[in-house]
Amino acid sequence: MYLLETHNPQMKKIYELAKKVAPSSSTVLILGESGTGKEVLAKYIHFCSKRKGPFVPINCAAIPEELLEAELFGYEKGAFTGAIKSKPGKFELANEGTIFLDEIGDLSPKLQAKLLRVIQEKQVERLGSERAIKIEVRILAATNKDLEKEVKERRFREDLFFRLNVIPIKLPPLRERKEDIPLLAKFFLKRICEREGIEEKTFTPEALEKLINYPWPGNIRELENLIERLVILSENNIIGVEDLSLPSLDSKFPVRESLVKEKDILNKYALPDISEEGIELNKILREIEIYYLKRALEIARGTKTKAAKLLGLNRTTFIEKLKKYNLV
Ligand SMILES: Nc1ncnc2c1ncn2[C@@H]1O[C@H](COP(=O)(O)OP(=O)(O)OP(=O)(O)O)[C@@H](O)[C@H]1O
Ligand SMILES: [Mg+2]
Incomplete structure (x- = not known):
C-alpha cells in the first residue's frame, strides 16, 4: 500500500x-x-x-x-x-x-x-x-x-x-519534495496506527514544520521508520516537537571525515543518530539483540542449534543470550 x-x-x-x-x-x-x-x-x-x-x-x-x-x-x-x-x-x-x-x-x-x-x-x-x-x-x-x-x-x-x-x-530526494512531507507523514502515521490497532495520532503544526525542514538523508524510508518509532514509543496522541528527537545534522561540532563514512551504518540499519537529548545506547542494542534472537528462533521453528547458526553464534552463546533476556 x-x-x-x-x-x-x-x-x-x-x-x-x-x-x-x-x-x-x-x-x-x-x-x-x-x-x-x-x-x-x-x-x-x-x-x-x-x-x-x-x-x-x-x-x-x-x-x-x-x-x-x-x-x-x-x-x-x-x-x-x-x-x-x-x-x-x-x-x-x-x-x-x-x-x-x-x-x-x-x-x-x-x-x-x-x-x-x-x-x-x-x-x-x-x-x-x-x-x-x-x-x-x-x-x-x-x-x-x-x-x-x-x-x-x-x-x-x-x-x-x-x-x-x-x-x-x-x-x-525527499528534501527536494518538501511539499509531500506532510502527506507522507500523515499517511504513514495512519497506516502504522491502523496496523498496530492504536487510536490514530496526530502531529502538532510545529512538529510537522520540523519534519518538513529536516534534510532526510535516508529519504522516505527514514521518514517511515521515524514515524513507526514515534507511534510505538510516544505515549500521547498528539506528537509534538519534543517527541521527534531528530538527529542534529547541523551540529556545532565539526564531524570527523571518517565519521561521515561510518554514518552509512545508520542508514544501512535505519538507526537514529544521536539527538540533542542523546540516545540510550544500551536500550537500542538490547532491542536489536532481542529482535534477532526471537526472529532466529521463529525461522528455525524453535530449534536452538539452527537459530544460533542463523546468527553466526555458537549454541552456548546463543542460549546465554536467551537467558539474559529471559527468552527461555
Ligand atoms: N510513494 C510511496 N508511498 C508510500 N511509501 C513509500 C513510497 N515511496 C517509498 N515508500 C517507502 O519508502 C521505503 C523505501 O522505498 P523503496 O524501497 O522503493 O526505495 P528505494 O529507492 O528502492 O531504496 P533503496 O535504494 O534503499 O533500495 C519503503 O519502505 C517504501 O514503502
Ligand atoms: Mg530498493
Missing part, C-alpha cells in the same frame, strides 16, 4: 511519464538516492502495464556472483555441486511480466556481459544447459550509483548502459 498522491511538480511529471511508458516494453532505468522509492515506482510501472506475467524483483548487490547467476538464469540438475534439481531463473519466472533488477550498478563484469546477451537475444540458457529458452520480459532496473560515472571509470559496460538507459527516471 503506497501513497502515490503528490503536490510536487517534478513527481507529478514522473508519475505521468511512468503511466505513459508502462504499456510499452521499453526498459526503464530508475535512479535516485537510497530510500527515494525506486522499487515502489517499479511496482507502479508494472501495475500500470497490465502485463500478464508477474513482477519479479531481484537485488543484484545482496547476493554473491555465482548465486546471482543461478538465480537470474536458472540451472539444470548437476550444473554445480548442490544443484540437486533443476530450477528456473528469475528471467523465466518473469516471462510475460516484469523483472526488476535492483542495484544494477553492482553487477559484476561477467554478469553484465551475460545480461547484455540476454537482452539482445531475448532468450536465456540455464546453467548446465545449452538449450535456449525464449523469454518475453520487461526489464526495469534501478541504482543509487551514478551509472554514467561508473561507465567513465570502466566499472560498468557502456553498451549495457545504453541498453538500460532507454527511459531514465530520476527520483528526487
Whole structure:
C-alpha cells in the first residue's frame, strides 16, 4: 500500500511519464538516492502495464556472483555441486511480466556481459544447459550509483548502459519534495496506527514544520521508520516537537571525515543518530539483540542449534543470550 498522491511538480511529471511508458516494453532505468522509492515506482510501472506475467524483483548487490547467476538464469540438475534439481531463473519466472533488477550498478563484469546477451537475444540458457529458452520480459532496473560515472571509470559496460538507459527516471530526494512531507507523514502515521490497532495520532503544526525542514538523508524510508518509532514509543496522541528527537545534522561540532563514512551504518540499519537529548545506547542494542534472537528462533521453528547458526553464534552463546533476556 503506497501513497502515490503528490503536490510536487517534478513527481507529478514522473508519475505521468511512468503511466505513459508502462504499456510499452521499453526498459526503464530508475535512479535516485537510497530510500527515494525506486522499487515502489517499479511496482507502479508494472501495475500500470497490465502485463500478464508477474513482477519479479531481484537485488543484484545482496547476493554473491555465482548465486546471482543461478538465480537470474536458472540451472539444470548437476550444473554445480548442490544443484540437486533443476530450477528456473528469475528471467523465466518473469516471462510475460516484469523483472526488476535492483542495484544494477553492482553487477559484476561477467554478469553484465551475460545480461547484455540476454537482452539482445531475448532468450536465456540455464546453467548446465545449452538449450535456449525464449523469454518475453520487461526489464526495469534501478541504482543509487551514478551509472554514467561508473561507465567513465570502466566499472560498468557502456553498451549495457545504453541498453538500460532507454527511459531514465530520476527520483528526487525527499528534501527536494518538501511539499509531500506532510502527506507522507500523515499517511504513514495512519497506516502504522491502523496496523498496530492504536487510536490514530496526530502531529502538532510545529512538529510537522520540523519534519518538513529536516534534510532526510535516508529519504522516505527514514521518514517511515521515524514515524513507526514515534507511534510505538510516544505515549500521547498528539506528537509534538519534543517527541521527534531528530538527529542534529547541523551540529556545532565539526564531524570527523571518517565519521561521515561510518554514518552509512545508520542508514544501512535505519538507526537514529544521536539527538540533542542523546540516545540510550544500551536500550537500542538490547532491542536489536532481542529482535534477532526471537526472529532466529521463529525461522528455525524453535530449534536452538539452527537459530544460533542463523546468527553466526555458537549454541552456548546463543542460549546465554536467551537467558539474559529471559527468552527461555
Ligand atoms: N510513494 C510511496 N508511498 C508510500 N511509501 C513509500 C513510497 N515511496 C517509498 N515508500 C517507502 O519508502 C521505503 C523505501 O522505498 P523503496 O524501497 O522503493 O526505495 P528505494 O529507492 O528502492 O531504496 P533503496 O535504494 O534503499 O533500495 C519503503 O519502505 C517504501 O514503502
Ligand atoms: Mg530498493
